[in-house]
Amino acid sequence: MAKPLVATAPFTGCFGCHMSLLDIDDRILELADLVEFDKSPINDIKTFSRPVDVGLLEGGISNDENVEWLREFRKNCKVLVAVGQCALTGGVPAMRNTVPLKECLEEAYLNGPTVVDGCIPNDPDIPILLDKVYPCHEVVKIDYFLPGCPPSADTLWAALTALLTGKDVGLPYELIKYD
Amino acid sequence: MxxxxxxxxxxxxxxxxxxxxxxxxxxxxxxxxxxxxxxxxxxxxxxxxxxxxxxxxxxxxxxxxxxxxxxxxxxxxTEELNAFRRTIVEMLFVEGNHHCPSCEASGDCELQAMAYRLGLLTPTLPYLRQPRQLDASHKDVYIDRDRCILCGRCSRASKVEDGKTVFGFEGRGIHKRIAVDGAKGLSDTDMSVADEAARICPTGCLRVKREGYRVPVGQRTYDHTPIGSDIEHKKATR
The missing domain is CATH 3.10.20.740 (Ubiquitin-like (UB roll))
Structure with a gap:
């Protein structure tokens, strides 16, 4: 039987959840035996080449590019797992959600104390910001949630191995953390 | 007795x-x-x-x-009652603006601990995302209403324990908020850092300044044992 395929995505986050995945230490060798990675920043594969079993999503959804890629992930992955507080709640980037977007941009690029000759970036290559930062489940259906900022290596390991071996993902108390 | x-x-x-x-x-x-x-x-x-x-x-x-x-x-x-409780906790999370990763109450917060105990992985109800007012006017204590769950502990503690009337509710329904008895905010009241009310908040809403992050992750109140363990422990040792 072919190894299960895993893809990972970094949306609006800090890459900490991907780092936490690498933090499983030597279990990464075991993981390499268990799975094969498709589209992921870890191997720098840019597009889906085939249907994937598990998609791991880091980060909230803050711009049109995030939305497009999240929908691609939903189309190409059998199981989608939102990983970490940004993917689950919007996280720290979602602190801007109670401030109108225009005010955020003006504060960052025009009125901030360190701004000199500021202008709000409008290059067509830059993704367009959404009005708010959305958790992944407000954009597409998400099958499983792994909380944490980031989820610890043990949490990721426990959940991944359970998912890949068809077991129930029942996280013990100490592995459910929102920070 | x-x-x-x-x-x-x-x-x-x-x-x-x-x-x-x-x-x-x-x-x-x-x-x-x-x-x-x-x-x-x-x-x-x-x-x-x-x-x-x-x-x-x-x-x-x-x-x-x-x-x-x-x-x-x-x-x-029972599963029925715990499901109701999980929904209440979820509603509290999506009604306020609770950013656990950047909150100094994280790990000691009773709302968060309750979510852990009830096995809530994440709230999935739609977020309200309403701006709420911060009051940092007092020299020793601040109110971050983003994290308020309207439990009223501060207002009861101020009246009963401190003999003051620093806090009260204003507004009704979804507009209800915790208010202070001072036109210019908390600094305009007779609130003192020694008041019981200053340390009775279950979340990160009413906090004493300059005390955050003193306890490292892994040693905080609910890092290893669920909320309520102290009460259940009584039964175990009886």
Whole structure:
């Protein structure tokens, strides 16, 4: 039987959840035996080449590019797992959600104390910001949630191995953390 | 203590209760944990949060305000009630702006701990994302209303323990918020850092300044043991 395929995505986050995945230490060798990675920043594969079993999503959804890629992930992955507080709640980037977007941009690029000759970036290559930062489940259906900022290596390991071996993902108390 | 002890039955187990006790007080004394957020043992019960709702002879009632009486049959730790409690906690999370990763109460927060205990992986109800007012005017204490769950502990503690009236509710329904008795904010009240009210908030809403992040991750109140373990521990050691 072919190894299960895993893809990972970094949306609006800090890459900490991907780092936490690498933090499983030597279990990464075991993981390499268990799975094969498709589209992921870890191997720098840019597009889906085939249907994937598990998609791991880091980060909230803050711009049109995030939305497009999240929908691609939903189309190409059998199981989608939102990983970490940004993917689950919007996280720290979602602190801007109670401030109108225009005010955020003006504060960052025009009125901030360190701004000199500021202008709000409008290059067509830059993704367009959404009005708010959305958790992944407000954009597409998400099958499983792994909380944490980031989820610890043990949490990721426990959940991944359970998912890949068809077991129930029942996280013990100490592995459910929102920070 | 009166010698006319009564017996109530919680989840099929007989629990002794004294006249004048509420169901929640009797349960606590017996080492049976009923989830709660607005209740605090030093304060009169508020009945605000409804987390402690149990079924009393088949009807839902808040156990922090319901007097114990002989022969009551109570359901507490059932999947039905815990599902209600999970939904209440979820609603509290999406109504406020609770950013756990950047909150100094994280790890000691009773709202967060309740979510952990009830096995809530993440809230999935739609977020309200309403801006709420921050009050950092006081030199020692701040109010971050993003994290307020309207439990009213601060207002009860200020009245009962401190003999002041620093806090109160204003507005109704979704517009209800915690207000202070001072036109210019908390600095305009007789709030003191030594007040009981300053350290009674279950979340990160009312906090003492310059105290955050003193305890490292891994040593905070709810890092290893669920909220309510102290009460359940009583039963284990009896």
């Amino acid at each position: 009166s010698d006319e002890t009564m017996t109530i039955i919680i989840d099929g187990v007989e629990v002794a209760a004294q006249p004048g006790q509420t169901i929640l007080e009797a349960a606590d004394q017996a080492g049976v944990y009923i989830p709660r957020l607005c209740y605090h043992p030093d304060l009169p019960p508020g009945g605000h949060c409804r987390l402690c709702t149990v079924k009393v002879n088949g009807r839902p009632a808040s156990s922090c305000t319901f007097p114990a009486s002989d022969g009551l049959v109570i359901e507490n730790d």
